[in-house]
Amino acid sequence: HRSPGVFFDHDKGKTHASGKLLFNCRIIPNRGSWLDFEYDAKDFLYFRIDRKRKLPITTLLLAIGYQRKEILELFYDFKIFSFDKEKEKWQTKFDFNDYKKPSKLRDDLISNEGKKVLKKGSKINFVIAKKLFDEGLKHILVTSDFFIGKYVKNDLVMPITKEVFVKSGSQIAQEDLDKILEQNIDTLTIANIDPINKGSYLIDTLNLDKNSSKEEAINDIYRVLRPGEPPSFDIAKEIFKNLFFSSNRYDLSDVGRVKMNSRLNQQCSDKITILRNDDIIAIVHKMLDLR
Numbered sequence: 001h002r003s004p005g006v007f008f009d010h011d012k013g014k015t016h017a018s019g020k021l022l023f024n025c026r027i028i029p030n031r032g033s034w035l036d037f038e039y040d041a042k043d044f045l046y047f048r049i050d051r052k053r054k055l056p057i058t059t060l061l062l063a064i065g066y067q068r069k070e071i072l073e074l075f076y077d078f079k080i081f082s083f084d085k086e087k088e089k090w091q092t093k094f095d096f097n098d099y100k101k102p103s104k105l106r107d108d109l110i111s112n113e114g115k116k117v118l119k120k121g122s123k124i125n126f127v128i129a130k131k132l133f134d135e136g137l138k139h140i141l142v143t144s145d146f147f148i149g150k151y152v153k154n155d156l157v158m159p160i161t162k163e164v165f166v167k168s169g170s171q172i173a174q175e176d177l178d179k180i181l182e183q184n185i186d187t188l189t190i191a192n193i194d195p196i197n198k199g200s201y202l203i204d205t206l207n208l209d210k211n212s213s214k215e216e217a218i219n220d221i222y223r224v225l226r227p228g229e230p231p232s233f234d235i236a237k238e239i240f241k242n243l244f245f246s247s248n249r250y251d252l253s254d255v256g257r258v259k260m261n262s263r264l265n266q267q268c269s270d271k272i273t274i275l276r277n278d279d280i281i282a283i284v285h286k287m288l289d290l291r
Contacts, residue, residue: 004030004256006263006283008290016041023290025283027260027275032250033243035275037287044205045287049243053224056209057202057284062217063240064277068206069153072169074281075202075288076191078153081142083186087114089141090188096129101197107146112139144181147172151203153189156180169206199291202284244275 007026013019024038036048037057046054061071072078081090091112102125109118109132117137118124149171156166156176166176169191180188193200211217215233222229222236242249252260254270261268264282 002028003259004028004253005259008263008286010290023287025287027252027279027283028256030251030253030256030273032252035244037283039201039287039291043199043201043291044208045201045284046205049221049225055220055224056205056211058206058209059211059217059220060280061284062209062211062214063221064280065214066277068212069168071206072153072191072203075285076193076198078189079192081147081188081190084141085186087141089114089143090146091139091141094129094133094137094140096126096133098192098197099124099129100126102126103194106194107142110141111137112141114141144177147177147180147188147190148174151191151193151200153191156185159183159185169203171207199288201291202288247274250274 005028007028008023009025010021010023013021015022020041022039022041024036026037027035033050036051038046038048038054040046045057047057047060048054058071062068066074079092079095081092083089084091089110102123105118105120105122105124108116108120109122109124111117117132117140151169151171152166153168155164155168156179157164158179165179166172172180191200191203192198193203211220218236218240219231219233221240222231225239244250250273252273252275254273257268257270257273260266260279261270264279264286266278266282268276268278
């Protein structure tokens with residue numbers, strides 16, 4: 001039994017044939033249930049309580065009170081695109097901070113005036129991007145095809161029937177794009193996700209999660225902890241609260257808290273020996289950074 005604290009590790013590439021590293025994290029208390037976080041081979045992020053069946057990490061986030069949109073806001077930045085009818089293109093701000101890691105452009109970089117600043121496949125990095133910005137590149141244009149496969153922040157709704165055709169956090173498919181253009185939706189808020197800077201692991205896990213509310217999530221966790229017992233939400237809620245958030249049942253210990261603070265760069269009194277939402281969020285951030 002290791003001393004209390006939070007521990008990050010990986011499988012040394014043994015699980016998956018490609019040898020890629022699957023990261024995991026374990027919170028070991030002085031007294032109480034163990035909480036594990038882990039990736040699977042498809043890059044979905046899961047958690048387990050006391051080594052029982054795994055559930056999507058977003059189920060835990062829903063259970064501690066975050067809503068779908070709040071989960072998106074906690075882990076992703078977003079860009080707003082507005083449709084320019086005359087140019088038949090979408091305009092957004094040019095942000096040189098998007099290019100902190102050097103990469104090759106996946107689309108032409110087109111200025112607001114319609115001038116091709118850099119062509120697709122060109123190398124770009126922070127220095128180049130900052131120079132373009134300083135030389136006056138404040139907005140860029142993209143074509144509608146740019147949005148295929150991108151993730152939206154808000155529900156996309158049919159203006160007349162109010163029917164949701166793309167759920168918050170989902171990817172835009174070609175047929176959705178056709179509807180966006182047909183219905184004259186002229187503003188899109190898109191998650192800033194790309195393979196280089198920010199992976200889609202958490203948002204993909206959210207889309208895989210069949211739970212969409214606090215109640216569903218807590219009931220699902222209860223079913224894993226007490227299989228075969230029909231959950232009443234009140235009992236399930238009480239049991240979930242006692243797992244990590246009640247000092248009668250859970251004690252990280254002052255040593256565990258100090259170690260967790262240093263591992264997660266947090267300032268939290270060592271008198272607080274239960275888990276806080278902030279701890280869980282910080283661990284998920286750290287897991288996403290490790291990938």
